[in-house]
Amino acid sequence: MNKNLLFNLVLGxxxxxxxxxxxxxxxxxxxxxVSMFTLEYFVALAVLRPRRRMRDVLAWILLxxxxxxxxFRIMEILAS
Amino acid sequence: MEKLHLFGAGLxxxxxxxxxxxxxxxxxxxxxxxxxGLIILAASILLTPTRSVPPQAVRAMLESSILSLxxxxxxxxxxxxxxxxxxPDGRVYLYVPLxxxxxxxxxxxxxxxxxxxxxxxxxxxxxxxxxxxxxxPEVSGTGFEPALTYVLIDLLxxxxxxxxxxxxxxxxxxxxxxxxxxAGRFKAVFGSLEASIAAxxxxxxxxxxxxxxxxxxGDDKTIILEVLGG
Numbered sequence: 001m002n003k004n005l006l007f008n009l010v011l012g013x014x015x016x017x018x019x020x021x022x023x024x025x026x027x028x029x030x031x032x033x034v035s036m037f038t039l040e041y042f043v044a045l046a047v048l049r050p051r052r053r054m055r056d057v058l059a060w061i062l063l064x065x066x067x068x069x070x071x072f073r074i075m076e077i078l079a080s
Numbered sequence: 081m082e083k084l085h086l087f088g089a090g091l092x093x094x095x096x097x098x099x100x101x102x103x104x105x106x107x108x109x110x111x112x113x114x115x116x117g118l119i120i121l122a123a124s125i126l127l128t129p130t131r132s133v134p135p136q137a138v139r140a141m142l143e144s145s146i147l148s149l150x151x152x153x154x155x156x157x158x159x160x161x162x163x164x165x166x167x168p169d170g171r172v173y174l175y176v177p178l179x180x181x182x183x184x185x186x187x188x189x190x191x192x193x194x195x196x197x198x199x200x201x202x203x204x205x206x207x208x209x210x211x212x213x214x215x216x217p218e219v220s221g222t223g224f225e226p227a228l229t230y231v232l233i234d235l236l237x238x239x240x241x242x243x244x245x246x247x248x249x250x251x252x253x254x255x256x257x258x259x260x261x262x263a264g265r266f267k268a269v270f271g272s273l274e275a276s277i278a279a280x281x282x283x284x285x286x287x288x289x290x291x292x293x294x295x296x297x298g299d300d301k302t303i304i305l306e307v308l309g310g
Contacts, residue, residue, distance in 0.1 A: 004128045004129060005084075005128070007124070007128070008121065008124055008125050008128060011120070011121055011124055012121050015114075015117035015118075015120065015121060016117075018113075018117070019110055019113050019114045019117060020110075022110070022113070023109075023110035023113075027109075027110075028109050029109070030109055030112060030113060030116075033109070033110075033113030033116065033117075034113070034116060037113075037116065037117055037120055041120060041124070050128060051128075051129050052127050052128070052129070053126075053127055053128070053129045054127065056127060057127075058120065058123045058124060058127060062120070
């Protein structure tokens, strides 16, 4: 199978599995979900290495959001 | 737009309002997360190329192969039109008569070497740029027009559209041809790149073929192929 297509299928399956799993655990923090999506995106990206039509802006956006979430968490810990 | 990208755009246009409604009206975190997940997936689909190799790259590779064939033709000083003949291995070869034109060879076996001798007639044997393309299942498993549309329009994007008329000869009308390689001897022997591809497919599916004529009107092109029978 085309690895570009496989990447999207794997990513879709991981996202579809993450949401009910975390919801079943009672997770109510949106940043936890987004962090998981980011992690899954980069794992799939590293394993399948799909080709992109242009620079992978989505990866940079997810990375920026992830670092922002981590930054806020660190600030929360330091402030308490 | 390709179907996959259309699906991605549709998914994105659904998931953005879905996320907003889930967060602001329903105030449901798992649904909001699902919406964000769908946005990520839709963006990923839109970033995915539908073809591994862009059509321009395939066309450029075929065009560059023309230049090396042009050098060979220059070296042998050949300018006679050749015959496209399918060998038993499924590959199409071009047989160019070296002296008098005695029609296409019968070719019961794969050619060995650069010169093929048959009944006292010598042919220069060359491999056309599309020789391997015609072995693909998308070409060999269909009719002439769908195969030609697949290669020239879908795969190479060599023209905007094509039309095939069969009346003894095969007439292929191409609209807005994009490939313009200037290689005089190649054109005299093989025909233009589009004609060579069309002749290769015709030879593979219908029998020995010759490019009878080519007419150009601006960016449009008419190719007339002569199928000489098996």
